[in-house]
Amino acid sequence: MPSVAEHRARVLAGVEPLAGTETVPLVAALGRRLAADVVATLAVPPFDHSAMDGFAVRTADLVEVPVALPVSGVVAAGDEVVPLKEGTAVRIMTGAEVPPGADVVIPFEWTTGDDPVRIERVAAPGRHIRRAGEDVAAGEVAVVGGARLGPARLGLLTSVGATEVEVRVRPRLAVVSTGAELVGGQVPDSNTPTLLAAARAAGADATGFGPAPDDPDRFLAVLAAAAEAADVVVTTGGISAGDHDVVKAALRGRDGFWFGPVAMKPGRPQGCGALVTGDGRRVPVVTLPGTPIAAYASFLLYVVPLLRTLAGTAWEPVTAPLAEAVTASDRTVLLPARHVENGRVAALPGHAGHSQRLLAAADALLVVPPTGRLVPEGTPVEVLALHPEEEPHG
């Protein structure tokens, strides 16, 4: 029986990164990946400005303190600035441009605050002044190509003068759930919203095409429409050994399709292959088991790495130390778990194999390797985040 790693390699075989890029306004770029480095056209800060409310002066006028200086002007953020007259002080507000000639800002707290102002403490030249470009210089790379854009990067890109960015095309994922019980409404189709959300969290555009009925021809028609509109298709259900297992019935024996058990629990029945669209694109198809926890776990194990490959970004397993020992079996076991103190992860008690309630209470799935032994506390074990956050970089 193939292992999780062997099945992942089968799913990823022949998958190439998508080449296209598109230009989008910054306001629509959250979660997108930059196609190329963005070079700053504006410096950050854009001009020398005061970091404190206080008085802009020349250190040459502060040789002996305390010293009283007449106040020759007031400047606030957004004001036009005039040069500082020698032997005077300018009242300056945080964010205001520093008057040419001033080389230090003395905070109000170190002065009497009136006119003439008595300055009681000196500071080194440059103190409390944020220089133009000290954060990002014009011409410097502000955000590297490949980086995924989160709130702070959108702010930085705005500060360096970008209003739109060239981003990589997002992989388009189609979900085709199957099952007469879903079509008939006896069971709500919970796999579709879960997998659409998981795909979007992984940076894909996701569309639901199901539920498709347990009739091979009608299923194949939905599958073909999904493939025309997508870069990868995921089906759920219909792949075990039952009389109505439509996905397997429709695709088994087709060139390049594989169905079989994988050494994991839940999620033993698996399958994958590819379709060729009318315009000659090869669209990978991953056929997931229907049981909701098995479908979601399999999506994280196989489809997220596939989406990463299509997006041209690396996928690497994430590990965390066990907060408590777990018992391994002869197959990889996926356990609903939560991060506890110090980045450790503990399996949630009451694991009953297929509980959606337990899965919803978890923030991760532990991927317990098939060692057949007790895995002691502290052992690093692969974890699949159920609420993926933005990766730190690239």
Ligand SMILES: Nc1nc2c(c(=O)[nH]1)N[C@H]1C(S)=C(S)[C@@H](COP(=O)(O)OP(=O)(O)OC[C@H]3O[C@@H](n4cnc5c(N)ncnc54)[C@H](O)[C@@H]3O)O[C@H]1N2
């Ligand atoms: N004789 C065997 N029977 C089964 C085997 C086996 O190896 N031999 N494997 C079992 C395992 S493990 C699993 S998991 C399931 C997977 O079966 P399918 O992928 O064919 O899934 P279905 O039979 O279509 O559905 C299973 C279960 O999940 C419910 N379901 C399906 N889709 C959805 C959905 N979109 N939203 C909510 N719930 C869904 C469905 O109603 C069934 O209850 O097979 C075992 N059997």
Ligand code: MOO
């Ligand atoms: O995939 Mo099944 O979920 O092992 O019962």
